[in-house]
Amino acid sequence: MECNPDDINIKNIKGWKNNNINRISLGVQSFFDSDLELMNRSHNSSTATQAIELIKDNFKNFSIDLIYGIPESSFDIWKKNIDIGLKYDVPHISTYVLTVEPKTALIKLIEKNKIEEVSDIDQKLQFEYVYDYLLRLGYVNYEFSSFAKPGYECKNNVTYWNRGKYIGFGPSAHSFDGIKRKWNISNNQKYIDKIKLNSVAYESEILSETDILNEIIMIGLRTSKGLDLDLIESKFSNLNLEKLRQQIQLKILDGVLVKTDNKLHPSRDYKFLTDGLASDLFIT
Numbered sequence: 256m257e258c259n260p261d262d263i264n265i266k267n268i269k270g271w272k273n274n275n276i277n278r279i280s281l282g283v284q285s286f287f288d289s290d291l292e293l294m295n296r297s298h299n300s301s302t303a304t305q306a307i308e309l310i311k312d313n314f315k316n317f318s319i320d321l322i323y324g325i326p327e328s329s330f331d332i333w334k335k336n337i338d339i340g341l342k343y344d345v346p347h348i349s350t351y352v353l354t355v356e357p358k359t360a361l362i363k364l365i366e367k368n369k370i371e372e373v374s375d376i377d378q379k380l381q382f383e384y385v386y387d388y389l390l391r392l393g394y395v396n397y398e399f400s401s402f403a404k405p406g407y408e409c410k411n412n413v414t415y416w417n418r419g420k421y422i423g424f425g426p427s428a429h430s431f432d433g434i435k436r437k438w439n440i441s442n443n444q445k446y447i448d449k450i451k452l453n454s455v456a457y458e459s460e461i462l463s464e465t466d467i468l469n470e471i472i473m474i475g476l477r478t479s480k481g482l483d484l485d486l487i488e489s490k491f492s493n494l495n496l497e498k499l500r501q502q503i504q505l506k507i508l509d510g511v512l513v514k515t516d517n518k519l520h521p522s523r524d525y526k527f528l529t530d531g532l533a534s535d536l537f538i539t
Contacts, residue, residue: 260298263306318347324378346407481518
């Protein structure tokens, strides 16, 4: 169950447990009110810590989300965010770089030069700090954004990255049956109205073979398993892979990608640029 801190109370927790929910993913984002206000979050730092304490009393398996690269924040605050999470012995931490979305108050403040957007270099430094720090503490970076104590890797995350079948409930939730990908409408009230009519409003797509290959490239580079080159050669032998092979070889020679046992991983210095590296390899 994905929740915000202000969703957490004993009544909801009992209801979730009675319905066999066994893991909570909590959108903390930051333990500092200045960060939360800038991101227009409805909770505050006190609500976040109280929510974690209540979750810990009722769930062994839970995760928190934290955001880095926040304007008007600092490297020191980012470090403190990680340490506060660790103080609660959190078994799983997901870290995401802040994406400045269009038509938001934040993008307007940046466009008017009232606040300064965080540079890519500073975002990279913040990612590398948490990557090195949590690995030293024994967490596993099994996927670019996800750090888990051994045995606490998120099963639904692993399913996504293995392109397994899954079903999502709620507004904006995604589902995949192995062939078709679906996503529910995002409007809460419209979603509820449809449920009352015993229906769910969604959009869907069926991926082409090229789409599937590109997805495998992205997933492979983001996960600790790496991009399996043997799988690509066997599964997509009817596609023209020559340009992909050339791109891979160039990036290996440049020290951007590392090949081990015919699997590709981003090198340490380029790990933060994983999504960009994947898009460079996409077949169009």
